[in-house]
Amino acid sequence: xxxxxxxxxxxxxxxxxxxxxxxxxxxxxxxxxxxxxxxxxxxxxxxxxxxxxxxxxxxxxxxxxxxxxxxxxxxxxxxxxxxxxxxxxxxxxxxxxxxxxxxxxxxxxxxxxxxxxxxxxxxxxxxxxxxxxxxxxxxxxxxxxxxxxxxxxxxxxxxxxxxxxxxxxxxxxxxxxxxxxxxxxxxxxxxxxxxxxxxxxxxxxxxxxxxxxxxxxxxxxxxxxxxxxxxxxxxxxxxxxxxxxxxxxxxxxxxxxxxxxxxxxxxxxxxxxxxxxxxxxxxxxxxxxxxxxxxxxxxxxxxxxx
Amino acid sequence: xxxxxxxxxxxxxxxxxxxxxxxxxxxxxxxxxxxxxxxxxxxxxxxxxxxxxxxxxxxxxxxxxxxxxxxxxxxxxxxxxxxxxxxxxxxxxxxxxxxxxxxxxxxxxxxxxxxxxxxxxxxxxxxxxxxxxxxxxxxxxxxxxxxxxxxxxxxxxxxxxxxxxxxxxxxxxxxxxxxxxxxxxxxxxxxxxxxxxxxxxxxxxxxxxxxxxxxxxxxxxxxxxxxxxxxxxxxxxxxxxxxxxxxxxxxxxxxxxxxxxxxxxxxxxxxxxxxxxxxxxxxxxxxxxxxxxxxxxxxxxxxxxxxxxxxxxxxxxxxxxxxxxxxxxxxxxxxxxxxxxxxxxxxxxxxxxxxxxxxxxxxxxxxxxxxxxxxxxxxxxxxxxxxxxxxxxxxxxxxxxxxxxxxxxxxxxxxxxxxxxxxxxxxxxxxxxxxxx
Amino acid sequence: xxxxxxxxxxxxxxxxxxxxxxxxxxxxxxxxxxxxxxxxxxxxxxxxxxxxxxxxxxxxxxxxxxxxxxxxxxxxxxxxxxxxxxxxxxxxxxxxxxxxxxxxxxxxxxxxxxxxxxxxxxxxxxxxxxxxxxxxxxxxxxxxxxxxxxxxxxxxxxxxxxxxxxxxxxxxxxxxxxxxxxxxxxxxxxxxxxx
Ligand code: NA
Ligand code: NA
Numbered sequence: 001x002x003x004x005x006x007x008x009x010x011x012x013x014x015x016x017x018x019x020x021x022x023x024x025x026x027x028x029x030x031x032x033x034x035x036x037x038x039x040x041x042x043x044x045x046x047x048x049x050x051x052x053x054x055x056x057x058x059x060x061x062x063x064x065x066x067x068x069x070x071x072x073x074x075x076x077x078x079x080x081x082x083x084x085x086x087x088x089x090x091x092x093x094x095x096x097x098x099x100x101x102x103x104x105x106x107x108x109x110x111x112x113x114x115x116x117x118x119x120x121x122x123x124x125x126x127x128x129x130x131x132x133x134x135x136x137x138x139x140x141x142x143x144x145x146x147x148x149x150x151x152x153x154x155x156x157x158x159x160x161x162x163x164x165x166x167x168x169x170x171x172x173x174x175x176x177x178x179x180x181x182x183x184x185x186x187x188x189x190x191x192x193x194x195x196x197x198x199x200x201x202x203x204x205x206x207x208x209x210x211x212x213x214x215x216x217x218x219x220x221x222x223x224x225x226x227x228x229x230x231x232x233x234x235x236x237x238x239x240x241x242x243x244x245x246x247x248x249x250x251x252x253x254x255x256x257x258x259x260x261x262x263x264x265x266x267x268x269x270x271x272x273x274x275x276x277x278x279x280x281x282x283x284x285x286x287x288x289x290x291x292x293x294x295x296x297x298x299x300x301x302x303x304x305x306x
Numbered sequence: 307x308x309x310x311x312x313x314x315x316x317x318x319x320x321x322x323x324x325x326x327x328x329x330x331x332x333x334x335x336x337x338x339x340x341x342x343x344x345x346x347x348x349x350x351x352x353x354x355x356x357x358x359x360x361x362x363x364x365x366x367x368x369x370x371x372x373x374x375x376x377x378x379x380x381x382x383x384x385x386x387x388x389x390x391x392x393x394x395x396x397x398x399x400x401x402x403x404x405x406x407x408x409x410x411x412x413x414x415x416x417x418x419x420x421x422x423x424x425x426x427x428x429x430x431x432x433x434x435x436x437x438x439x440x441x442x443x444x445x446x447x448x449x450x451x452x453x454x455x456x457x458x459x460x461x462x463x464x465x466x467x468x469x470x471x472x473x474x475x476x477x478x479x480x481x482x483x484x485x486x487x488x489x490x491x492x493x494x495x496x497x498x499x500x501x502x503x504x505x506x507x508x509x510x511x512x513x514x515x516x517x518x519x520x521x522x523x524x525x526x527x528x529x530x531x532x533x534x535x536x537x538x539x540x541x542x543x544x545x546x547x548x549x550x551x552x553x554x555x556x557x558x559x560x561x562x563x564x565x566x567x568x569x570x571x572x573x574x575x576x577x578x579x580x581x582x583x584x585x586x587x588x589x590x591x592x593x594x595x596x597x598x599x600x601x602x603x604x605x606x607x608x609x610x611x612x613x614x615x616x617x618x619x620x621x622x623x624x625x626x627x628x629x630x631x632x633x634x635x636x637x638x639x640x641x642x643x644x645x646x647x648x649x650x651x652x653x654x655x656x657x658x659x660x661x662x663x664x665x666x667x668x669x670x671x672x673x674x675x676x677x678x679x680x681x682x683x684x685x686x687x688x689x690x691x692x693x694x695x696x697x698x699x700x701x702x703x704x705x706x707x708x709x710x711x712x713x714x715x716x717x718x719x720x721x722x723x724x725x726x727x728x729x730x731x732x733x734x735x736x737x738x739x740x741x742x743x
Numbered sequence: 744x745x746x747x748x749x750x751x752x753x754x755x756x757x758x759x760x761x762x763x764x765x766x767x768x769x770x771x772x773x774x775x776x777x778x779x780x781x782x783x784x785x786x787x788x789x790x791x792x793x794x795x796x797x798x799x800x801x802x803x804x805x806x807x808x809x810x811x812x813x814x815x816x817x818x819x820x821x822x823x824x825x826x827x828x829x830x831x832x833x834x835x836x837x838x839x840x841x842x843x844x845x846x847x848x849x850x851x852x853x854x855x856x857x858x859x860x861x862x863x864x865x866x867x868x869x870x871x872x873x874x875x876x877x878x879x880x881x882x883x884x885x886x887x888x889x890x891x892x893x894x895x896x897x898x899x900x901x902x903x904x905x906x907x908x909x910x911x912x913x914x915x916x917x918x919x920x921x922x923x924x925x926x927x928x929x930x931x932x933x934x935x936x937x938x
Contacts, residue, residue, distance in 0.1 A: 012473070012474040012475065012476070012658050013658065013662055014474075014475060014476040015476070039613070041610060041611075042658055043474055043654075043657075043658035044654060045610045045654060045655055045658055045659075046607060046610045046611060047357070047607075048361060048362070050357075050361040051357040051358075051361050054353055054356075054357050054862075055353065055357070058349050058350070058352075058353040059349055059350070060346060060349070060350045060353050060354060069871075070871065072871060073868045073869045073870055073871055073875065073878060074866060074868045112866075142787065144783070144787050148871075148872065149791055149795075149871070149872040149873035150872075150873070153791075153873065162787035162788055164783055164787075164788075164789050165789060165791035165794040165795065165872070165873070166553065166794070167365075167366030167367065167553075167555070167794055167798065168366075169365065169366060169367035169421070169466060169469075169555075170366065170367065170553040170554065170555055172464060172469065172479075173421075173464055173547070173553050173554050174550075174553055176464075177547065177548065177549070177550035177553075178550040179550045179551075179553060179783065179784075192472070192473050192476050193469070193472070193473055193479065194469075194472060194478060194479030194480050197479075197480050324821050325821060325823045326836070326840075326841070327820050327821065327822050327823070327833075327836055327837060327841055328820060328841055328844060328845065329813075329818040329819065329820045329841075329845065330818075330819050330820060330821065331818060332818075332844070332845050332848055332849075335848065335852075336844075336848050339851075351855065352855045352858055352859065353859065355852060355855045355856060355859070356855065356856050356858075356859025356860075356862075356882060356885070357859070359802065359806075359856070359885050360802065360859075360878070360881055360882045360885065363801050363802035363805060364798050364799045364801070364802045364881065365798060365801075366794060366797055366798040368798075368801035369772070369776075369797050369798065369800050369801055371801060372769050372800060372801055372804050373769075373772070373773055373776070376769055376770070376773055546780070550784070551780055551781065551784045552776075552777070552780040553780070555776070556776040556777065556779070556780045558773070559772065559773035559774070559775070559776035559777045559780075560773075560776075560777045560780065562770075562773040563773055563774055563777050581770075582763055582766060584766075585763070585765075585766025585767065585769060585770055586762050586763060586765075586766045586808075586811065588766065588769055589762045589765040589766045589769060589804055589807065589808040589811065589812075590762065590808055590811055590812040590815050590817045591812075591817065592765075592769075592801065592804050592805060592808060593762075593765075593804065593805050593806070593807070593808030593809055593811070593812040593817070594812050594817045594818050594819060595805075596801055596802070596804070596805025596806075597805055597809060597818070598819075600805070689821070690821045696819045699819070700817055700819075706819055706820075706821070706822075707822075
């Protein structure tokens with residue numbers, strides 16, 4: 001019996017993270033010996049990240065990248081691991097994911113009839129500014145920074161910065177016209193969206209970790225014979241490995257080169273400097289834990305895997 | 307069923323639905339949903355109809371459309387446009403077709419502030435078209451000039467299209483922006499030349515009262531003095547963006563508020579009881595446009611799900627034709643798509659698939675971005691589905707047929723510019739090359 | 744007053760009310776983004792609620808205005824038949840065939856988007872950002888606006904069959920010489936007009 005798998009994702013071909021998806025597809029087609037044919041809809045040509053959950057849940061497509069930052073409205077737990085300064089770096093983030101956080105997220109996705117096949121890095125948020133680095137909490141005082149709400153905005157406010165809610169499509173104009181002084185974003189967006197033209201100072205803070213996984217419609221997975229299920233899971237595991245190493249390499253090596261080429265100055269926070277920010281986060285964590293008791297296991301895993 | 311046949315049925319079905327006289331939005335959506343039903347089943351249709359609307363119509367940038375519509379209907383009701391038009395007509399009396407040319411130049415200037423073509427057309431159209439109508443100017447040509455001028459919103463930076471293109475293809479957005487400047491100016495110059503020659507050769511296009519009456523210096527000064535409300539509004543909107551007070555989307559809100567305030571308190575042309583009508587006019591035009599954008603997305607998604615665009619692109623790739631022939635075919639396909647589809651939908655559908663092919667053939671992706679942008683501009687002004695035409699007929703109240711007829715000559719000029727750009731890529735590439743050296 | 748004219752009156756008033764609501768939302772948002780911009784410029788602070796809710800305004804206004812835009816004759820259609828067909832044929836198309844197709848399509852849209860609204864209601868999805876709002880509220884505007892559009896179309900179909908006044912101001916009527924000299928740029932609000 002032959003199966004057709006509709007796969008939608010949000011990466012254009014040239015994006016570093018599209019490589020892992022190509023691996024996923026070719027592994028499946030190769031190891032299923034042609035019994036699974038994969039139809040790929042790349043770069044949000046069919047659905048956008050905002051709809052990926054409904055689309056996979058309802059079987060519009062069989063598998064898609066779960067754009068976690070758009071899914072916190074359904075699954076608030078997806079925000080927990082993005083809390084600022086929760087992890088020291090991407091390696092720590094990976095250990096925590098594999099040390100129990102992914103399992104907890106699996107349960108949340110199951111409520112939407114989605115099997116989370118894997119989970120991988122999506123880059124870390126840093127602080128990009130026109131003229132300055134941020135080495136200590138006081139440096140934030142009075143700065144107008146674009147931030148998307150949640151705990152990052154809370155942290156920024158607590159340090160005296162003004163977090164502003166500029167919509168994505170307006171960021172370029174806002175930077176160019178001095179509506180804002182800086183943004184929090186990851187390396188890929190900083191460069192590919194051209195924000196590096198005006199924001200030449202990167203404080204490499206590893207402030208907030210991003211991650212996502214491939215979500216598959218559970219009925220579709222169950223409809224496959226067991227050997228093909230294994231083919232899919234193996235391909236997902238291989239993709240996961242590749243995404244982690246590609247992204248960490250990109251964040252820590254390639255980005256530095258791209259930034260250098262673009263004339264961007266980078267300051268990497270020292271452990272002591274990070275310590276001051278972690279301290280700044282303590283009351284925010286305490287408050288969040290009171291409001292959301294189920295955050296506790298996430299924090300515990302983070303500290304256990306440090 | 308073979309893909310070719312499916313695509314053919316799809317295309318014919320849509321033309322049939324449109325020419326039957328169904329509202330364009332419903333025609334596109336019916337064909338789109340039938341396509342989704344065929345390829346994805348009932349569940350897909352249900353989910354897609356809901357998520358497409360709720361997620362794709364809820365981007366903050368889209369707020370620019372209703373806000374500029376509101377500004378436009380406030381300008382119309384307050385008569386602010388009158389003062390500006392009077393000023394242009396009196397001061398540029400000697401120049402044939404001055405008002406129509408001023409409309410295009412205003413579009414070019416506004417396009418340098420706004421990312422959105424529809425917002426550009428609505429803003430400038432709101433100023434000029436109702437006045438043109440009152441004064442008996444040629445409305446067909448007026449709509450045509452503003453419709454095509456408005457498309458410059460996406461060619462002259464800043465441009466949402468170039469941002470999306472840049473992110474999808476990892477080409478430098480600042481280079482894309484620079485590449486759009488010279489072609490954008492070229493379009494303005496070509497249209498102004500056309501206007502000048504046309505209105506010179508056919509004096510009857512200008513209302514005789516204006517053609518025969520040579521304004522005195524005193525009249526000119528009076529017109530200038532009276533124009534201050536319009537100049538204030540323009541300065542507020544443009545200055546607000548330049549000085550970083552408002553973003554381009556918020557500028558629509560600011561413009562609407564200021565236009566209403568001027569109408570209420572300065573010109574006293576708007577009374578409290580007029581307000582609901584002004585608001586409702588903006589709602590209606592927005593609703594018409596929003597429903598078409600929604601339907602266009604449904605249609606685009608159906609054709610993506612059927613793999614129509616990727617099949618066509620593969621087909622073109624496998625023909626073994628010369629690169630320039632492939633490029634020609636790509637342009638013809640984009641033009642065809644553009645007749646009934648909205649530019650944003652075409653961009654999402656085709657850019658990720660087209661650009662790798664274009665680059666592999668050895669073409670410069672920056673140049674192709676500009677070629678693509680002009681194609682998308684044409685999509686906004688080519689019948690039967692041209693959003694800028696729809697917006698302007700909504701703003702001006704001119705029958706759709708007249709709006710389409712009037713837009714045609716200007717759309718042909720735009721096509722001419724596209725051909726020139728295809729032959730002389732340097733027009734786009736010169737500035738980015740100079741700037742990066 | 745017969746039943747149909749009461750139905751028509753109610754529907755006309757309802758669609759007029761919906762577009763008025765859309766209009767006031769638009770005005771509030773216009774003022775809101777302006778104040779927000781000046782607050783940001785002057786004090787470096789903004790109200791994220793404006794940005795977050797503002798993103799939904801285009802959607803909401805689009806669907807709140809659907810019926811009103813139809814009554815005002817603002818949903819564009821390419822009336823090529825008007826040029827080539829004979830008058831009687833065009834009239835049947837515009838007065839009956841196209842409204843019937845539109846009713847069927849819009850009614851399906853109502854059903855499908857109601858299902859999606861229920862789905863969002865049941866999953867409890869909220870919007871992103873600092874001010875989470877229930878998503879289903881925004882989704883619900885789609886079936887609501889579409890439903891009123893269906894009612895307007897139905898009401899006019901019934902009225903046409905019975906030879907009574909209709910709500911919609913179709914440009915075809917102007918072209919066929921049925922209407923007052925005014926074109927579709929004039930606003931008829933929710934007022935019924937005699938055919
Ligand atoms: Na622009
Ligand atoms: Na078109």
